[in-house]
Amino acid sequence: MPEPEVNDAGSAAREAVERAYRAESRRVLATLIRLLGDFDRAEEALHDAFTAAVQQWPVSGVPANPRAWLVSAGRFKAVDSERRRAKHDAARESIVEGFALRNTPPPDVDDESLDDDWLRLIFTCCHPALGDDARIALTLREVCDLTTEQVARAFLSTPPTIAQRIVRAKAKIRDAGIPYTIPTRADMPERLDAVLHVVYLVFNEGYAATSGDAVVRGDLTREAIRLARLLLDLLPGEGEICGLLALMLLHDSRREARMTAEGDLVLLADQDRRLWDRVEIEEGLELVRRALRAPRYGSYSVQAAIAALHAQAPTAAETDWSEIAGLYDVLLGIDASPVVELNRAVAIAMRDGAAAGLVLVDAIVARGALEHYHLAHAARADLLARLGKGDAAAAAYQRALTLASQAPERRFIERRIAELTGLAPRDVPS
């Protein structure tokens, strides 16, 4: 062991500040927003609190409860800077008075009230009165602490656009009177749906889209999973959080198998199942069981149950299609969308044969509901090909190709057309 150096205490304190920042900065922010009543003021106070920590912890030692220390320091700094401004502006007196009122009795900084602040922050950032784009940007920035640059890169946007979106969202929160509260029990199902919707959009952005910065997109799936874990921790009784977390883990478990090294799509049936992440699958399966036992289960839980059946099949041929078709019936009862109908038709085709599935898919397409959805035409093409109707299949793939926009999907469809027509994929007209 080397001799302890003089500045050891200093570097230990700096490390403690960094640790506190990683672990606590969002929670401290969540509490400061409650105490100061404003996002921007709270962010400034958070910054000041950590600046104070960097200066003071090496001298006075790391406090026993860093979180409480940071909250108090942030609040103190905010009152201080408002007082200073108030000298120049009489109208600000009332703001300072407001702080003083809010500050007596001293703010709660026990773990339970801080958990409540976390929830306040999440539910406010995901308020249904904000648009999807605003909710995503605000949640990633304020709850997940991604920088505007990171959010911009992940969503193929520019930092000024994302920053503008966040500024507008905060302005709406303030001006429209969106409260910093946890929803009442009566509002909880609807409000939680809004939060889970944001989490799932973030996950899908990272998982489904294949353009953009791959590393940042991986961050998005991780952030979505982390956010769902946090929510489950805070609201353990909510089955749909379990369901969504399970769904994301089960999808993420196929991460390594769903693309070739060249970036081409590999269908579920053709994936090398040895590449699936068993740890994520095990956790996902346990969460599905928990989700389906909960008093309120919904669409995410049923989708997770379907993903679980795929995850449990040793080979594609051994997939329990009959159970999956049944779960799609349940899903239709919760969420009667044409896309769910399409998936159900595909499951029925696997259970009862391609002809049975084709009748259903044809009916959905004939209704015009999914006329512009490339996967509907691709599914139809696949069923036609299985029935030996090569020309009709190629025509349906051609239709899918005109609608598909993502490069890997387009290459996949082109390969299929090439197989059916004997043309080389690069000669397939698009």
Added chain:
Amino acid sequence: MKYLCLIYEDETFWTRTPKPELDAVMAEYRAFGTTYIPSGHVLGGNALQPTATATTVRVRNGKMSTTDGPFAETREQLGGYYLLEAKDLNEAIQIASKIPGAKTGSVEVRPIMEVPESVLNLMSESSVGA
């Protein structure tokens, strides 16, 4: 906070709906008022005449022009409003969802801009001066 709830609906609803059904809707509006006026949430409100009665006024370069009809032709038209007092947007949304028009049309909830007292004083001073 104060919120203005703007009720938009297809105004032909009022001409094409049979009387018994219209009476039922009117009864719902009365019930809404009976609940939310005494509670202090509804500060005021009115139904509007159809857009056929609307006149749009503009002044450009000091010259006034009037045109027949509403500001914009839309599928749903402004048919009435309520002024609400609510503790926050959540409460305002809750009450807005009880407006009968929300079931057949749409209700836009807009916060009233809070004007600082100093500005209000200025405004009343200038009106005294005029």
